[in-house]
Amino acid sequence: MSSRPAERVVVVGFGPVAARFIDVLEPSLASGDVQLTVIGSEPEAAYNRVLVADVGVGRTSPSAIALSDPARLASMGAEVLLGAGVRRIDRARQQILLDDGTVRPYDRLVLATGARPVIPYLAGLNPDPLHPALPAGVTALRDLADARALRSVVERRGDLVILGGGILGLEAALAAAEEGARVTVVHHGDYPLARTIDDGGGRVLASALRSQGVRLVSGAKAVGLEHDDAGAFTALRLDDGRLVSGDLLVLSCGVRPRVELAEGAGLPVASGILVDHSLRAHHDEYIYAIGDCAEVRCTFPDCADCQGDTAPSGLIGPGWKQAEWLAESFVADVVPTGSRYVEAVLPPVLMLKARRLDAVVAGDASADPWAAHDDGTAVALWADPQQGSYAKMVTRNGVLQGLVCVGLPRAGAELVLLFESGAVLPADRSSLLRLDGAEGAASSSSSSNPAAIVCRCAGVSRGSIEQAAVVGCSSVAEVSASTRAGTGCGGCHSDIRSIIEQHFQPTPA
Numbered sequence: 001m002s003s004r005p006a007e008r009v010v011v012v013g014f015g016p017v018a019a020r021f022i023d024v025l026e027p028s029l030a031s032g033d034v035q036l037t038v039i040g041s042e043p044e045a046a047y048n049r050v051l052v053a054d055v056g057v058g059r060t061s062p063s064a065i066a067l068s069d070p071a072r073l074a075s076m077g078a079e080v081l082l083g084a085g086v087r088r089i090d091r092a093r094q095q096i097l098l099d100d101g102t103v104r105p106y107d108r109l110v111l112a113t114g115a116r117p118v119i120p121y122l123a124g125l126n127p128d129p130l131h132p133a134l135p136a137g138v139t140a141l142r143d144l145a146d147a148r149a150l151r152s153v154v155e156r157r158g159d160l161v162i163l164g165g166g167i168l169g170l171e172a173a174l175a176a177a178e179e180g181a182r183v184t185v186v187h188h189g190d191y192p193l194a195r196t197i198d199d200g201g202g203r204v205l206a207s208a209l210r211s212q213g214v215r216l217v218s219g220a221k222a223v224g225l226e227h228d229d230a231g232a233f234t235a236l237r238l239d240d241g242r243l244v245s246g247d248l249l250v251l252s253c254g255v256r257p258r259v260e261l262a263e264g265a266g267l268p269v270a271s272g273i274l275v276d277h278s279l280r281a282h283h284d285e286y287i288y289a290i291g292d293c294a295e296v297r298c299t300f301p302d303c304a305d306c307q308g309d310t311a312p313s314g315l316i317g318p319g320w321k322q323a324e325w326l327a328e329s330f331v332a333d334v335v336p337t338g339s340r341y342v343e344a345v346l347p348p349v350l351m352l353k354a355r356r357l358d359a360v361v362a363g364d365a366s367a368d369p370w371a372a373h374d375d376g377t378a379v380a381l382w383a384d385p386q387q388g389s390y391a392k393m394v395t396r397n398g399v400l401q402g403l404v405c406v407g408l409p410r411a412g413a414e415l416v417l418l419f420e421s422g423a424v425l426p427a428d429r430s431s432l433l434r435l436d437g438a439e440g441a442a443s444s445s446s447s448s449n450p451a452a453i454v455c456r457c458a459g460v461s462r463g464s465i466e467q468a469a470v471v472g473c474s475s476v477a478e479v480s481a482s483t484r485a486g487t488g489c490g491g492c493h494s495d496i497r498s499i500i501e502q503h504f505q506p507t508p509a
């Protein structure tokens with residue numbers, strides 16, 4: 001321990017991003033250089049929120065997705081307050097005020113307040129966005145309490161109504177239907193993912209969802225709830241008078257960063273809390289923000305590193321990177337002059353994670369395949385609606401600009417790698433579709449690139465996983481423990497497994 005007094009670091013919010021920050025800060029905690037207080041409004045310590053729906057359908061348990069051990073932190077001298085809310089930041093006195101009226105002083109304050117579900121305006125729902133008191137039989141899909149509500153219906157194979165045709169709603173719908181629940185998805189567009197997918201892909205996706213037992217009510221505008229005498233949800237009312245009945249309504253209408261604490265303290269916010277390249281709040285050198293609540297906006301207009309404003313993505317990967325960078329800079333005590341957090345902005349890729357349905361959408365795939373393009377744009381299209389497969393590749397001068405792939409998992413994975421690397425597609429685009437044929441995997445080329453990102457949540461490359469196998473990791477769990485690959489959504493577990501298998505394959509004599 002150094003001779004100077006311990007620095008008081010207070011973390012508000014105890015979600016997965018705060019947990020990663022605290023993990024990396026541990027050496028300073030152990031040495032006594034830092035005195036840590038973490039305050040989370042949920043009754044549980046941090047858990048992997050990405051897997052909340054999996055808990056809800058009974059595929060995993062709360063203990064299996066725990067990310068932090070409060071008893072261990074307490075044994076290291078940290079103060080861990082669970083089920084406790086921070087009401088106000090007093091910047092002048094450098095202290096925070098808790099809901100119970102007590103205060104905690106800070107030298108550095110880290111806001112990791114995350115995001116909250118958007119509660120739509122529906123007759124019969126409390127519209128207060130900060131303190132939504134949802135009626136019985138209505139839940140969002142954000143925390144373990146929501147997972148318990150989902151579990152109680154899935155367990156008895158009841159009726160679920162999911163409002164929202166975005167990726168999280170669809171993943172929950174598919175998982176619940178696979179586990180035996182009767183599921184109806186109610187959404188605005190002509191098909192789910194309507195804001196991102198093209199027409200052909202959307203139609204194939206819709207029919208694939210139906211064939212997985214998910215009922216779709218498309219082009220629908222929900223206006224209110226019906227309830228029984230006890231006030232519990234019985235049906236969703238649409239603007240044309242139709243009722244969609246169920247035992248549980250799951251609201252899956254997007255999320256909004258939780259910025260009210262920062263806003264109340266006079267800190268600048270946009271869609272998230274504005275922070276600079278040191279992840280410091282604008283105009284306050286003692287306050288930082290990371291994760292779903294943070295928006296990185298450079299304060300230097302001519303900054304060479306700056307990739308522009310990075311509004312909260314609602315994805316765990318950037319939050320974990322921010323948490324690691326910030327904690328490392330705290331451990332090092334100073335942010336070295338010129339050192340900046342620069343977000344490696346991956347192009348947006350939307351992947352549907354389900355056991356029996358694969359879909360991926362990336363970039364801009366809206367180009368008309370039949371139009372004449374004079375800017376080098378070409379569109380290749382494949383559709384087999386009966387088999388539930390569809391692929392659209394939009395290239396400019398041979399380089400992928402956008403793609404849609406449904407029901408072709410290997411082609412989809414390969415196209416994502418090609419899209420991210422900016423590589424030129426083979427002239428014969430149909431060779432990519434053959435990856436999903438019998439001997440397809442062997443002909444994959446860019447998937448052997450060591451720089452290719454395998455785990456998007458933790459940002460781990462194929463090369464790092466191969467290296468872990470070289471030093472002896474022989475299971476997904478061991479690779480995860482060594483590299484953090486596979487610790488987020490888990491969608492890359494089969495890729496990690498196949499890299500390990502390739503490494504341990506006996507070489508022919």
Ligand SMILES: Cc1cc2nc3c(=O)[nH]c(=O)nc-3n(C[C@H](O)[C@H](O)[C@H](O)COP(=O)(O)OP(=O)(O)OC[C@H]3O[C@@H](n4cnc5c(N)ncnc54)[C@H](O)[C@@H]3O)c2cc1C
Nearest residue numbers: 013015016017041049086113114115291292314315316489
């Ligand atoms: C069902 C589901 C599936 C998802 N799937 C994926 C996926 O496949 N891939 C992906 O990248 N991301 C996914 N996400 C998003 C991912 O979970 C989030 O990006 C991640 O949780 C962000 O972590 P965070 O710690 O910044 O915020 P959060 O997880 O929101 O945690 C913030 C915590 O702070 C607490 N808090 C807020 N304000 C206060 C206060 N004033 N006082 C005390 N505590 C406070 C909150 O209660 C919460 O516990 C998914 C999310 C959900 C819900």
